[in-house]
Structures are given as structure tokens and as C-alpha cells.
Amino acid sequence: MSGTLTIDDQTIPFTDGQTIIEAARTAGVYIPHLCHRPGYTPHGSCKLCTVKVNGRTCSACTFPAAEGQKVVNNSEELQEARLRITQMLFVEGNHFCPTCEKSGNCELQAVGYHLNMLDSHFPHFYAHRKVDASHPDILIDHNRCIFCNLCVRASRESDGKDVFGIAGRGIHKRLIINSPTGQLKDSNISVEDSAVQVCPTGAILVKRTGYKTPIGGRIYDQHPISTIACKKRETDSTG
Incomplete structure (x- = not known):
């Protein structure tokens, strides 16, 4: 039909x-x-x-x-509402685009460009969030998490593991690791998992890969997100 x-x-x-x-x-x-x-x-x-x-x-x-x-x-x-939402996402976390290794591959950054975001508009929260570098191959920078829930869904629906969850509400909301210690190293995550690849920001990173493609030659450096998003199809569920 x-x-x-x-x-x-x-x-x-x-x-x-x-x-x-x-x-x-x-x-x-x-x-x-x-x-x-x-x-x-x-x-x-x-x-x-x-x-x-x-x-x-x-x-x-x-x-x-x-x-x-x-x-x-x-x-x-x-468009004005989307701009304000994007600005809020930037100020409630710590997104330092010039020094972030996801710059140029970051969907949040690319949406900001698409919406012609020129400033943050709102006062910055400067939230105090931890970095979990305990895993030998994967790093989580909680400063950059926007609580999109994609890693949660990917781990459950694609990887069948349930590694991630979201806890708390409002300013107390946080990404949690479902392991005995709450650290990534004690979970059953693998660097090949879809949950590792699906993050739209620099919150989940694969170690030792950040600058294999130089800034300036990355996906959203070359093409706007409006073009890239419409090229993806249903088979792109792994990111």
C-alpha cells in the first residue's frame, strides 16, 4: 500500500x-x-x-x-525552534568543536551549521561530567552526550547486549553503563558493536582513530548534513 x-x-x-x-x-x-x-x-x-x-x-x-x-x-x-534546541544542546554539555576529534564528523555540529547557528544564545552550564577511558579500545566523554538514546537502542536492538541506559531526569540525567562497576571496561561491549558507531557527537569514541582522516577532509567538511542524511537508507542502522 x-x-x-x-x-x-x-x-x-x-x-x-x-x-x-x-x-x-x-x-x-x-x-x-x-x-x-x-x-x-x-x-x-x-x-x-x-x-x-x-x-x-x-x-x-x-x-x-x-x-x-x-x-x-x-x-x-x-527553523527558529530548531535553532534554539540546538543552542540548548550545546550549552548544557561541553562541546569544544575546535579541539574535538569528532569535528567534521559530528552531526550536532553539522546541524548547527545547517541552522546557521552563530552563537550559543544561552548561558553555558559548564557541567562537571566524567570521562570513562577504562576500556582498552573505547572512550566515553560524558561531556558531549546529548541523551539521544541511540547507543541505548543500538546496544539492545542491534547488538543484543543492553550495555547502555539513561538514568535521572533534568540536569541529573546521565548515560550509565550496565556493568558491576559502572565502568565501560567491565561491560561486554566490543569495538565492533553498533552502539559504538552510532553516536552523533563525540561522546563515544574509538581510541587511536581520531585523526586518521584530517580535519578538513571529513564527511561534513565536504558536504552539508542535508545532503548526507538523504543519501542514507534503511540499511544504515549501524551508523
């Missing part, structure tokens, strides 16, 4: 079971997002993919595509 909807007056086909964001991606229309990844259960946590559907505010990653929907994606109101 299939049908069509419109996004900003452009006719978009969809197939039964697709969400609005997946119908858009298939048609080459970019809806900003950070917590969504094809192949994993939609989460709707980052709210960047908020659109208007027949006048109703919805998350495009969780809302099913349906015949005759009129979707607004690029309004000034929505």
Missing part, C-alpha cells in the same frame, strides 16, 4: 509503515534530526524533526505518513 503527502507543497510518495521522516528521506527532503536513525525504534527525544501536519505539531520520526497529509517543514517558526 502506498500514497502521497506534501511537504512544503512538494508531493512526496510513501509506502505503508513509513514515518514522515523516512518518506522525506527517501524523496531527498531533509528534516533535521539527531536522535533518529533508520533501523532503530523511533524515539522522538531531540525534537529537531518537529513539523506541522495539517496544522498539528508532530515529531516527523514517530508520526506515520498518511494519504493527503500537508506537512510544513521549513517555516520560519520551526
